[in-house]
Amino acid sequence: MPQSRPRIIPEATVARLAVYLRVLAGLADGGRSHVSSGELASAAGVNPAGLRKDLSYLGPCGVRGVGYSVAGLRDRLTDALGGERSRPCVLIGIGRLGSALADYAGFASRGFEFVGLLDTDPAAVGRRVGGLPVRPVAELESVVAETQAAIGVITTPAEVAQSVCDRLVSVGVRSILNFAPVALTVPAGVDVRKVDLSVELQVLAFLDQQRHGTPPLVAPLRAAQGSAR
């Protein structure tokens, strides 16, 4: 019996749970049987108290005085994040980035399997990438229907991303991961997550510039120093 889930899980917590799960998988492969919240938090790059709070959304999973069972917690997280069942994904736009994703083994190990690769370029269609043939994008609807794909990944040029998204939604895909630098508009009930690499670089550049305005880190051994900021 699935006992009640009294609390709702914040999305920020969900993202971290996925990180914990990956760390735990590595620990399990290494033969570890137990971990403490401190060690796990360190490996995940978060605060130990925050980690315990995150895990508490799943109910008590640890043993006081001992820590968490690696295998037990891994299974529990796996279950909480959607079980072990394979999630079929379609990938649209098999260019440089799309090819890299299609060829990446790290997704399959987490239950995400590409079942359809689609492109509009005749030169790309027919090529095999990651063991799967690239099919013409005209077959998008039939591929989704055949494979019951649950997730659509968009790596097309930005100009066509919205139209590709609309077609995915129209055939029932309700989860979309978008790499194109545009904000997609979708009806309620469809989730979109966007990965914007240019923004990441721009944020880094901003933080760097901001740092130059402040005399930061080289610790002044001599105490006194005047101007801060």
Place this chain on the structure above:
Amino acid sequence: MPQSRPRIIPEATVARLAVYLRVLAGLADGGRSHVSSGELASAAGVNPAGLRKDLSYLGPCGVRGVGYSVAGLRDRLTDALGGERSRPCVLIGIGRLGSALADYAGFASRGFEFVGLLDTDPAAVGRRVGGLPVRPVAELESVVAETQAAIGVITTPAEVAQSVCDRLVSVGVRSILNFAPVALTVPAGVDVRKVDLSVELQVLAFLDQQRHGTPPLVAPLRAAQGSAR
């Protein structure tokens, strides 16, 4: 006159400013002279009031009753995010993902230029990617010194990411973008941003499961999806 920044800009705002900047660049190309906060917010996928608040960190940039000057706001954002000067970047790990990044034109147009591509694989070294030759990773330190690279992008396997990061930090790189699925440890004063594609898929899977199961719901989420920290 670097004084005119009395207020600090939240990091979440900085990420959105970068998005606004891209939208504005497109609008400027289209010949538009003015935009309202509502239209801009719609194109960026955010709330109009939030957009105005974001822009207010830069001081008044608009004209009441009219809107924002496209070119003027674009220039102001460009300046706030670090100016137009080119930012030299080094990329370590020229595999599938690294090659896609090195070959991507969208970064250069925003001032990010790859000045060094490094890999350890003899088969990769010497290859030209995006007009640049791949050099042996042993030359990392000298490449950074020569090019004064400000940003390091890590697309190596996870096992070696920390050691690559350490080497980057040791030669003065203080901004790092990490694609490997590990939490990097860095000294204070170094910024790391992590892009974790598996986590994005896992969050989508979780949200989908929540939707299918009992409607004890997801938490009210933070609409924007910046990036992992």
Place this chain on the structure above:
DNA sequence: ACGACTTTGTTCAGGCGTTCACAAGCGGTT
């Protein structure tokens, strides 16, 4: 068997970020 130590789970307060709502300012119109 008992005590002390370790580690979890929870509670509390604080900081950020987002949102709504409204007043101020500007252009256009009469």
Place this chain on the structure above:
DNA sequence: AACCGCTTGTGAACGCCTGAACAAAGTCGT
């Protein structure tokens, strides 16, 4: 010149998330 409508900019409330301190609970050692 004055009015009207439109849009910006901002002040304040609300809610979420983070970080820290505390109590419960279980284990290990004696």
